Amino acid sequence: MLHHVWQWRTSSPLASKTCRRFCTGPPGLKASVLRFCLGFQGFLWHQVARKWRSQGSSRYLCLACKAETRSAKLFVDGDTHSIAEVKEAIEMLQNKGFDVWTTVYAEPRRAENKNWGEFFTGPATSFCPVPRREDLGEANDEQMMADLRLLTCSTARSATSAGLAIAVLTSDTDFLETLAFATGLGIDTMVLIPQRHVNTAQAYRGKGFQVMPILQRENCSPKVRAILHGDGGGSVRIDSPCSFGDYDPATLHQLLQNRGVKGVKSETWQRYHDNLAFVLPCAARRGGSKASALRIYGSLRDRQIYQGGGPFMLRSSEELVPRVLQRLGYLDQDLNGSLAEAILVFVNTNYNKGTLRKMDLLPKVSDSADLAAKKLHEAFTSTASPGIWQVVPSDRFLRQLLQKRGFMDNLDADPEELLKAMERYAEDAQLPRMESYNGYAFRIKQSLQELSSDPSRTGVIEFELR
Structure with missing residues (x-):
């Protein structure tokens, strides 16, 4: 035998x-x-x-x-991580002796993307399509957490699965509770986090989880410097590529000493007692060549930061929210004078919506405009976010649409003419009347999204505008 x-x-x-x-x-x-x-x-x-x-x-x-190896099930949020990051996570787990089985969660049409489609056909890799939620929930996170709990329970009950480990590739802290549940049942858990997400890594380490940083040395070489000036203003510039270093205190102290910011003998920082709002504007991610962005800026995120125009810092006051929205392009003294509509457009911008949701500060349908403004004030002065907020979306698409539909002749028409064209379009489409340029632009885009079958579309944040 x-x-x-x-x-x-x-x-x-x-x-x-x-x-x-x-x-x-x-x-x-x-x-x-x-x-x-x-x-x-x-x-x-x-x-x-x-x-x-x-x-x-x-x-x-x-x-x-099979007896001398262990298996690891890797859960990946495909909305926030690149193929390069997923491959590096798999390699890191394999180097630790694991057979890795990867599941990527993303919107159903992700499989139609050429690069992702090829990746999904690879060995030990599967794709879990997650339809976008109309009730504003984090569709990927909720599906991943449900599958994690199901796998955890089945693993804990089965005597034949003692060698299974669970790994999650994430950039936020949404999985703390679920992974703690798995750890409590005796299952090995690992969290893989891109190295740039320092606060997220510290949160998981603080709860006792094994954190494995995704370095991406070859793929991440940011060239954009966002500089905050002493007067609270800021600027951006393109510089030589920068490599990520270790985040231990000694390295950071040495960096500050080299920059002349912190004296060699100084061991403590003086705490600032007033409340400040730090904002790092970023542009939308869509549009433009990825290869060009990597060559010029170093990464897609760096291009967004560069196009955002530079950071700024403001003291907390009753006028903080309108001042921030004005700096980000949502509010002005001309065609965008409605604060309520500026807040409406701001909270429905993709990146801002996601950040506010994670902070549990999204306005609700029953909220007044004043309450929505208070929530934004809390978000702007909170340390729970890195202060990155998306600027007002471009109106290029609307100009093309209105010209195609015959509401305007010139793509480069001035904003006043474009506003009149949007008013006529909204009246024909029976859309709600708005008081601002950005308000009409938002309603028109919203109506087109409702007519589309885009699976990545999420629900709209509404509150009492008047």
Whole structure:
């Protein structure tokens, strides 16, 4: 009887407890010649099996190989992480001796993307399409947490899955509770976080989780410098590529000393007692060549920051919200004089909506405009976000639409003419009357999204405008 058996590897990462090592032959101090031959034969089969397969990618797996490796199920939020980050996460887990089984959660049409589609066809990789939620929830996070709990419960109940570990590639703290639940049931958990998300990593480490930083040394070389000046204003410039360093205190102190900001003998910082709002404006991510962005700016995010115009800081006051919205382009003294409509447009911008949702500060339908403004004031002065807020969206698409529909002749028409065209369009489409340029632009875009079948569309934030 041979002491090695080939098994067909299924898509499930759960290891079987019946898998036993036979490479050394049956136990016993006085092994017979037959036992020696069978053991040596098993050893040869084992070496062939190890040569044949690669971790997480082989179709066949010998029982001995299966016994000496562990499986890790990797959950990935495809809305916030690139293919390069996912590949690096897989490689890091494989280097720790895991067979990695990866599931990427994203909107259904992600599979139509050429690069992602090719990635999904790779070995030990699956795609979980998640329709966007109309009730404003974080669709990916909620589906991932539900699947994590289901896998955790089934793993804890099954005696055949003791070797399974759970890993999550994330950039936020939404999975703290779910991973704590898994850890409490005795399941090994690992959190992989891009190195730039320092606060997120600290939050998971503070709860005792094993954090593995995604370095992306080759793919991340930011060239944009966002500079905050002493008067509270700021600027941006393109500089030489910058590499991420360690985030330990000694490194940061040395950096500040080199910049002349912190004296060598100084060991403490004086705490500022007044409330301040730090804002780092960023543009929308869509549009433009990715290759061009990487060549000029170093990354897509750096292009957004550069186009945002530079950081600024304001003291907390009753006028903080309108001042921030004015600096971001949502409010002015001309065609955008309605503060309520400026807030409406701001909270419905994709990045701002996601940030406010995670802070639990999104306005509700029953909220007044004053209450919505108070929530924004709290968000702007909170340390729960990095202060990155998206500027007002471009009106280029609207100009093309209105020209195509015959409401205006010139793409470069002045804003007053464009506002009149939007008013006529809104009246024909029976859209709500608005008081501002940005308000009409928002309602028109919203109406077009409602007519589309875009699975990435989420619900609209509404509150009492008047």
